Amino acid sequence: MTFSYEYERPGLTVDCVIFGLDLESASLKVLLIERDLEPFAGMWAIPGGFVRIEESLYAAAARELKEETGIEGVFLEQLYSFGDPKRDPRGWVVSVAYYALVSPEQHPAQAATDAREARWFPVNQVPRLAFDHAEILAVALERLRGKLTYAPIGFELLPQKFTIKQLQRLYEIVLGTKLDNRNFRKKIFAMGVLRELDEIQKGVPHRAARLYKFDQKKYRQLIKQGLNFQLQ
Amino acid sequence: MTFSYEYERPGLTVDCVIFGLDLESASLKVLLIERDLEPFAGMWAIPGGFVRIEESLYAAAARELKEETGIEGVFLEQLYSFGDPKRDPRGWVVSVAYYALVSPEQHPAQAATDAREARWFPVNQVPRLAFDHAEILAVALERLRGKLTYAPIGFELLPQKFTIKQLQRLYEIVLGTKLDNRNFRKKIFAMGVLRELDEIQKGVPHRAARLYKFDQKKYRQLIKQGLNFQLQ
DNA sequence: CCAAAAGTGTTCTCCATACACCCATGC
């Protein structure tokens, strides 16, 4: 390794795959923006942009997320870096991809800086995407499905207060399986990471379900003790 | 996202955390190089270097691995990208870290381009490292331990032909646990990813153990069928 | 023949699964 100025430098971007859960349509969605600028103007893409100097990768991802979609304060984790020399027609641009988990009702699609429009698409009905964004989305989906079974990140896709049935549907939708409600309840309660609230659902035309919260404190204690969250 | 030349560009490096298993000393080791150049000259570091234009990230990692240690043709996978603006005293340098798995007897430490020396260190006895390499190593270790339990990457750390006991020791060493040999055998055989060879160990002062090979074909069939490798 | 590691079965416990009915509420 020698001094860096002897070497060509790539452009560096971050891209944020934003997942949201739509319980009504029972589908996992991804937030895309319609590009306003070349290259790929008019095409749909994962929101993202160039990293600024003196900015960490995480900070850049969080900034782009906010600038392009208005979303902030959500789960955001690095996914993978994409550096195929041909991935960007403008030249050598490496992208560090992140993925975010939000509950869409709290984050309606919102127009953005350099995009015409932002819109939620079901993950299995996305249009053709700019750059290598189809590949990035595929990697993100795989990560989400994998991580969901051994880490309690599912809660990030739900409102703070949720019913057990909603949590179960979340797993069914993302993993594409059917789960037995009795067994699911047993398992999720046995983990001891839910705090039962004194509230129930409002505005449903049938018996209202009890609401729960994810208990981060209890979860942290559990991992310290070496126990691991494992669903399915 | 606009044209890239409006933005500052970072230096881009790859770093390769190289893990090797030493069955004799029953320890997991990492291959480090002693830096010959500033910054951090004389200090130990993870091998790595700048990515060249027109080169994919994987290709850069594989090239650096070969140039700096002579190792090639081994398991090599992207780990994580590190972009803290202060991580390199020379300025803004982002690093995409990879990790490699090798069997050290097949890869004795070997001097390299811009290093004084290369040496294997037990992972819990590494010297102070240059840059943020201690953090990179920690992330790599965590990944290795995590992945070992659900993916058959352990074989990459052993010679092609190995005994069941060696495989068991591998898991014990990396995961830091003790395993029951009868249960371990049952489980590993039940997976059906080992091919029994007509050979036995040579040169041991006691009963020689049968040798096995990892059967990649069978493994691929199994994942196609949806079965998953799960140990512990 | 002795040291050292290889190799082998059984029991028990617990967790995952399968499965069907009553309950509470809004309309």
Added chain:
DNA sequence: GCATGGGTGTATGGAGAACACTTTTGG
């Protein structure tokens, strides 16, 4: 009172964990 989803218990099978002795080989 009825439709709709909420909420509950039990029986069974299978996998993981615990556990100790015999076999083989080289020296």
